[in-house]
Amino acid sequence: MKRYVTGFNGLRTIGVLTVILYHLWPNHVQGGFLGVVLFFVLSGYLVTDSLLREYERSKKINIWKFWGRRIKRLYPLLISIFLLVTPYIIIFQPNLWAGLRSNFLSAVFSVQNWWQISQGSSYFADIAGASPFKHIYYLAIEGQFFIIWPLLLIVLLKFVKKRGRIFIIANVLAILSAILMAVLFVPGADPTRVYYGTDTRFFSLMMGASLAFIWPLNKLSHKVNKKATKIAWQLIIGLSLVLLVAYIFMPAQGTFAYYGGMWLASLASVILVALVAHPSLPANKLFSNPVFEYIGSRSYGIYLWQLPVFAFAEAKVLAPTSWYNLIWQLALILILTELSYRLFELPTQRFDYSNVFEIVQNFIREKGWKLKKNIGPMILSGLILISLGFIIFSPPSPHDQRLIEEKIMAQQVALQKKQLAEANNKVPLSLKTVAEKYEIQPVVAEKASQMNVLALGDSVMVAASTNLQEVFPHMYIDAAVGRQAESLATDLTNAKAKMPNPDAYLIGLGTNGTIKESEIEAAMKVAGNKPVYWMNIHADRVWAKPNNNLLTKTAKKYKNLKIIDWNKKASGHNAWFYSDNIHPKGTGAEEYATLVANSLIKVAK
Structure with missing residues (x-):
């Protein structure tokens, strides 16, 4: 049985807050983009640990079930946000309508990062605006990892077998990815290609994945001595200071970030994840509190909603970065996140998709069309179809x-x-x-x-x-x-x-x-x-x-x-x-x- 680690929500909170602060104040929180690095490391660790536990239990990995769980977890909210943001775009920012279909399809097929690269777009030149969907590059990189890594892991478990050797292979792949990042980076030029590329960001995910081979979640000892606890405290304090300095002072377009900076941030994140994962070390308690639990459990929605809100503020508010306007933007993000969490995330996670055909069949029967009983679902269905229509029939993206x-x-x-x-x-x-x-x-x-x-x-x-x-x-x-x-x-x-x-x-x-x-x-x-x-x-x-x-x-x-x-x-x-x-x-x-x-x-x- 999987052990639930409350401290991971604390790490998710830190990750999403640093990203938001970076988008709001990129000149003050220059390294806030490293919150995504923390997300990558945590995802790589949890996904790999889950796959290894499944392999231990049944001597196989059901790849289709794994992909189904990922789709069920990530796609309902992702698609919902596109459907909800589309009416706003049509009414208030029609200039963003062009290319919406490409944005949507590239997000659904987890290739949004490569699509943005092919369009020549810059993550840095328009850091808080223009497209309310540019941050979805992160989900695309993760989506490609979820496709590639389980397949590779199955091959490695079958032919290499020994976890120690697979651990080494995973780290070699991570190092090659980090080297490629350094090779492709050109100082002074826009680093979007390197920042968006799956090949150049793969190392953070692989470093998290490699941790699962030597630090399995369900096999960590519940007893540690005082010396280990003392060392853990020293590591927690040291790593927290290192990451804090990096979050504030490591510029996203600076040379150091691409010449080892992100790799070092990934390494620090790996150690931090390991400390939080251990049931008997103080890190888990330190990162567990009601505020972190709330924000961390909704970090996915907060991450997705941030740029649509910031894009609206930039386009429609005279002083989007004034304190007053920042407060209502953050409040709006939390409100939208909570609504989408209650209306989309929780229901879709509990929903039995095997009954979809039966539900639709019952709805379209004669009884299902009674106006009083089904006015809500009918209106909602109509709005969804309208939004979907605007997405599908949006004009092709012009030469932006x-x-x-x-x-x-x-x-x-x-x-x-x-x-x-x-x-x-x-x-x-x-x-x-x-x-x-x-x-x-x-x-x-x-x-x-x-x-x-x-x-x-x-x-x-x-x-x-x-x-x-x-x-x-x-x-x-x-x-x-x-x-x-x-x-x-x-x-x-x-x-x-x-x-x-x-x-x-x-x-x-x-x-x-x-x-x-x-x-x-x-x-x-x-x-x-x-x-x-x-x-x-x-x-x-x-x-x-x-x-x-x-x-x-x-x-x-x-x-x-x-x-x-x-x-x-x-x-x-x-x-x-x-x-x-x-x-x-x-x-x-x-x-x-x-x-x-x-x-x-x-x-x-």
């Missing part, structure tokens, strides 16, 4: 903003191969045309045409790159989708190889994450005494205001650092941007280039 950026980036790469304008086959616009199109003085257009400017930025600069090069034909642009300030100094040094002695530098970073003062200082060292112009950030992101404040503050320390106030210029002009209100298009891209020209070239009026 991320794909547009990638297309622009491809064009930019082609331009960079021909840099500078003298080597470009394309004839630059006449000075008169530039002055008229961008509404700048002829003298500004003339001076801009002669300036050698080295520009380095993210996808916002990519979106305006064509316009920038029309105004500044000698501008060399090194812009990349998802670029972070972390690698700014290195990227700037590499870009200088293309333009060793620019007249000025233009930097456009800070849209995708927090900027650190040390990163600005490192870039200024690379620039030397040359003028540096930094476009500040116009984005509805929690780090935008802190980044802009930091840029303004740091600029006071350098005579050659000037901040171009793009945020002020762009505010109130939603028509200048794509639907994300971040990336300029058309008139917005022209205004971006105009602002740069007037900022770099001061002319007496």
Whole structure:
């Protein structure tokens, strides 16, 4: 019989709360994404322990029953949330309707992570918004683990047999996955592919799975000596401090996270799970209390509901991150979770699906259509069918903003191969045309045409790159989708190889994450005494205001650092941007280039 460990709900509570805090304050709880690592480790351990107990009991593993239990546990709430969120999308955010079918089907077939990768979407560029379903990547990775690992385990138990050897094999697979993560990660680039990939996140699940071979839940001793208890306390305190530091200070896009940081967090989580699993060690009691029991037992629903609520707040609330609004968002998540727990999770777990045909048959008989008796089920069925219809017949996902950026980036790469304008086959616009199109003085257009400017930025600069090069034909642009300030100094040094002695530098970073003062200082060292112009950030992101404040503050320390106030210029002009209100298009891209020209070239009026 399976032993129920109350402390596991405490671990689930920690996992889901850190993820929520990360989505709310990614610049303050930088490592909150590691809550998912804790989920992976715990899932790997519990699933493997359950399969091993079944094998011990019957000398076989019923793979179909296992998959059936997983579907029964996870799918009712997952599908329910899609059905419940769809009416809101249709009424209040119809821009999210396109691609809803693909979102739904990829979630149902547990390939949502790979679908998001194929769409070019970024988990980090839109951390709390745009899609209310992007966090389902976690369920997709787990779903693929639930398919692959039991099959592999059956083979290993049949041919390898000895648990010690299987333990080693499991850890070798984990290490290979962690190595692949490090190999595929590119410092400074958007790490979504590595973050979403099953192949690169598999190690956390396998490390949890390997624990089950040496720490079986039902065979742990109920007696431990005082020395073991003392060591356990030391480990609990030490691991808690280590994980707390990691949850706060390990950035999700930082190099360390992918070069062993997540592996170390997984290892710490494995030890913590082992301590909580033991019936005679203090960890289980420490993580067992009514609050943890409540949140942990509903952690699945809380996890699923968080982004739909945050997406609504971001789209419809003027200040979604104010304390007042944060409180009602968290309250709404708990209310929706409790309702879905009572209405969907509990009933579906107890429901006997073998009677479905009989229930439907009885309902459609003549007696079943009596209005008074069945008005509730009929209305509910109708709403479900309507929601399902909107999902199924949603228009195909268009080239979303991320794909547009990638297309622009491809064009930019082609331009960079021909840099500078003298080597470009394309004839630059006449000075008169530039002055008229961008509404700048002829003298500004003339001076801009002669300036050698080295520009380095993210996808916002990519979106305006064509316009920038029309105004500044000698501008060399090194812009990349998802670029972070972390690698700014290195990227700037590499870009200088293309333009060793620019007249000025233009930097456009800070849209995708927090900027650190040390990163600005490192870039200024690379620039030397040359003028540096930094476009500040116009984005509805929690780090935008802190980044802009930091840029303004740091600029006071350098005579050659000037901040171009793009945020002020762009505010109130939603028509200048794509639907994300971040990336300029058309008139917005022209205004971006105009602002740069007037900022770099001061002319007496």
